[in-house]
Amino acid sequence: MSFVRVRYAPSPTGAPHIGNLRTALFNWLWARHNDGKFILRVEDTDQAREVDNGLELIMESLRFLGMNWDEGPDIGGAYGPYHQSERLAIYKKYADELIEKGAAYYCYCTPDELKQMRQEQEARGEPTRYDRRCRWLTPEQRAEREAKGLPRVVRLAVPLEGSTTLPDFIHGDITIPNADVDDQVLMKSDGFPTYHMAVVVDDHLMEITHVMRGDEWISSFPKHILLYNAFGWTPPQFGHMPVVLGPDKKKLSKRHGATSITQFRDEGYLVEALVNFMALLGWAYDGERELFSRDELIQAFTLDHIHSSPAVFDRAKLDWMNGYYIRGLETGDLAERLLPFLTRAGIEADLETVKKIAPLVQERLKRLDEIAPLVDFIFQQEIEYDPKLLLGNKMNAAESLNALRNAGEVLDNFPSFDDEHALEQELRAASEKLGLKPAQFFGILRVAVTGKTVTPPLVGTMKVMGKGKVMERVERALRELEKMARAGSVV
RNA sequence: GCCGCGUUCGUCUAGUGGACCAGGACGCAGCCCUCUCAAGGCUGAGACCACGGGUUCGAACCCCGUACGCGGCACCA
DSSP states (O other), rough: OOOOOOOOOOOSSSOOOHHHHHHHHHHHHHHHHTOOEEEOOOOOOOOOTTOOTTTHHHHHHHHTTTOOOBEEEEEEEETOBBGGOOOOHHHHHHHHHHHHHHEEEEOOOOHHHHHHHHHHHHHOOOOOOOGGGGGOOHHHHHHHHHHOOOOEEEOOOOSSSSSSEEETTHHHHOEEEGGOOOOOOOTTTTTOOOOHHHHHHHHHHHTEEEEEEEEGGGGGOOOOOOOHHHOOOOOEEEEEEEEEOOOOOOOGGGSOOOOOOOOOOOOOOOOHHHHHHTTTSSSSSSSSSSOOOOOHHHOOOOOHHHHHSSSSSOOHHHHHHHHHHTTTSSHHHHHHHHHHHHHHTOOOOHHHHHHHHHHHHHOSSSSSGGGHHHHHHHHHHSSOOGGGGGOOOOOOHHHHHHHHHHHHHHHHHHSOOOOOOHHHHHHHHHHTTTOOHHHHHHHHHHHHHHHHHHHHHHHHHHHHHHHHHHHHHHHHHHHHHHHHHHHHOOO
């Protein structure tokens, strides 16, 4: 089996979103599946669009998702440097080679001229393309321009006839007439390469075997293949992956809310879920199985199951999957992951307590950030609630009061709440004796103790809270009910 | 405008000429379980495979056209 070298080559223009990282993930999975290398390369050839901490944001995202790279700008490697901005001399050398071969030429057209040319083409309803006026310059004309020291760019001399077929393992072969391909700028006048020049040179020099990138590149794909041809190089295998769409079927963007992976992390999504979910965005195993651990993904991932059609990002399914992974966590692990979310919500919780709470909430959470509203009452000194909630289902104040008194007595008879099981038995017995449904009886006690109608299992929760705090709250609820009962009897 | 890519339940998808009156998952509805909420179990609704023509004994799968969606058309990546 031949060695696999793949790369993720972002430009540092901001935090990568799910779409970008999905592309990175597929490359990473393919590298790991084949025991190959995953390379991080920075495409920083456009100084204008660059963001200060762009690279840092990218590396943070990759690290969070557990996609480690074998070569990259921070760790180096045998094929460096990994910043394109540090490879300028290399691109220059290869551009010169192309010029010598006659596969590229210097163009002296100014941006204004080009703009005007395009406007005229548009007015005539023609496709907008460079008209190649500099391609046909005589040696004398060329020398004249050089003597003037005019700024120049290097353009690819695209064959005038014939066609180019683009091998793509996702879409299948695509064939394009060369007449439709523009004489692409390879080197800008500032000495920087364009993306097209840089990717081809770097992918070749770095011995990249497979290029998986976004669909938006397919229209410039011919230029890349033509470049490989011009150099006489064998191109790597290409696969253009479909874009990821938002719920409105538009390309995923800031408008769709959390787009950077770190935002998902802050909302309480687990890496495990995120990785699994992203893998399914444009890839499927067999249509049946969709839950995969990282190792299982590496094992199962193959190129032939990547799709060619775009996928809509479905938040509901991510939530479900996240819940699935939360349920699968060790409770100690869950507690540790939960703690920061409690702290951030202003709740002073300690790990020990959270460890006791974890099993109670584990199967109720879809996201870690749901923890605070679920258990805040445990940590609060005073709880606020509408006393009317203390009324049991289909019960009046007097009946509810009586039920809670009974519950209070049962509770008070226990020196501590450590024996959860016994506590529950006694409470049930009391409920039955009163002829109440457990739902009614526990419902009243629930509101008394927690101030909420929806909580984790009550008895287990009371055990965590401890007798003192529970009894205080029961006392207070009793007073509320007494008040209501008196008012009721007067009326 | 030109060039290209795409089109199977609301969503993600299985499917590569007969095993498909199209299977799974999320979501949705109902039931069971149940101290609330979840989780879990079961059941159900939901796709004339974008549309129209071919090819074939036979098409979701092959060919052609149309519609719609998306992408590109930069000295951006």
